[in-house]
Amino acid sequence: MSDSIKFILNDSVREVSGLPPTTTILQYLRMQERLTGTKEGCAEGDCGACTVIVGELAGDKASYQAVNACIVFLPTLDGRHIITVEHLKMNPVQKAMVSCHGSQCGFCTPGFVMSLSALLHNKSDASEENIQDAIAGNLCRCTGYRPILDAARAANKAEERHLASDVKTLKTVQRQKMFAYEDAGKKFFSPRTVKELAEILALYPEATLLAGGTDVGLWVTKQHLALNTIIYTGNVVELRQIGKTPAGLEIGGAVSYARAFDALAAYDESLEELLRRLGSTQVRNLGTVGGNIANGSPIGDGMPPLIALQAKLVLRSKEGARTLPLEDFFLAYRKQDKKPGEFVEKIIVPAKPKNVLFKTYKISKRFDQDISAVCGAFALTMKGNIIESARIAYGGMAATPKRTAKTEKVLLGKKWTEETVRQAMAAMPEDFLPLSDMRASAEYRATVAANLLYRFYLETTDAKTATRVYNYAED
Secondary structure (H helix, E strand, O other), X not given: OOOOXXXXXXXXXXXXXXXXXXXXXXXXXXXXXXXXXXXXXXXXXXXXXXXXXXXXXXXXXXXXXXXXXXXXXXXXXXXXXXXXXXXXXXXXXXXXXXXXXXOXXXXXXXXXXXXXXXXXXXXXXXXXXXXXXXXXXXOOOOOOOHHHHHHHHHHXXXXXXXXXXXXXXHHHOOOOOOEEEEEOOXXXXXXXXXXXXXXXXXXXXXXXXXXXXXXXXXXXXXXXXXXXXXXXXXXXXXXXXXXXXXXXXXXXXXXXXHHHHHHHHOOOHHHHHHHHOOOOHHHHHHOEHHHHHHHOOOOOOOHHHHHHOOOEEEEEEOOEEEEEEHHHHEXXXXXXXXXXXXXXXXXXXXXXXXXXXXXXXXXXXXXXXXXXXXXXXXXXXXXXXXXXXXXXXXXXXXXXXXXXXXXXXXXXXXEOOHHHHHHHHHXXXXXXXXXXXXXXXXXXXXXHHHHHHHHHHHHHOOHXXXXXXXXXXXX
């Protein structure tokens, strides 16, 4: 059954076997290849010290992006090209980091270099926003970031290329059929088609489905779980497609947030900001829309806006496919309406009608790379100033992403006025009894959730006629 893992490391082809399927790229680089420029900081995809660049074929071109090596399993590299800091050999970013004094202790420096090299490879003239987004997932305790930003701006002006694509060699390590790998009884499968995925999942219904690994990776690095069988969705062609039809968007279950960004951001600028704040660049390059949903976390930022926008989920198995509203997928904490052998095939997001008011908001302690205390999304279908239908969904307020049935009912058939909004805010405690945890207290969450509805009102009406933000907890 088992084949070796075949990929390109810097400028050489590697064929690797005899390692557990859950070996991370970081472990492989440091322990097997002795490429210690890639550092281990957090081992959970937060600090960016382990950032490497991974390339894959996209037609006749190669696409390169920064990822966190600490949470990516080595077999997912099959057919890909990995570049480490040792391979760059004083490229413009490294030169600028030296001249701008962008390094002190140096521990985080390779990660910054890789993140910025990936950015400037993909964008010949990066904006200030692009630069700050690119390094939002890289932490530094020494420099205060100013010299690193100076280095990024200086490198941005350089004419020298940042990376060299290797399309010819990449073509030699591609597979035309499912890749199967095994070590010491631990199995890894990488199907190429939906049919192959459905068939292998039917054989191993208890297998762990792996997409981006931004959550599954932590099961291994932090919880030390032993995963006996892994089925990787990242090479299934159909699951990596984004389709746009007059009816809306169809997003394949293995489409990353980075690839879905433009299509989803087109709905509203508030959704664009939410997506920019979803993890870091490295996390968005790996994490998938479908994986975020299938994981069922009550604080996943992707679900509230998709629920508010009436998204539907297509689940497939060897027996066929079924479609259900996204909100019906979540049954209880970490429990979803997913039968054995089923996987998320695609997410269908209807086109936003012109008579729909929509906004989404994220509240967290930090702007960048932080988990939400509360994430709210609001969609009202209007007929003039009358609310015909209301869909309001929150993350962080219950055991699952959840709509506000009582609050929505208060809004129906009424004018979109401050009085109506206050009545709806007062009804919200009937919908939620949030918990207190390290991110926020229950009282804070309840207050913020209600005030986000008021903010939505302010931003979709004439704010000059509105009074202060209403806090029902004072009454």
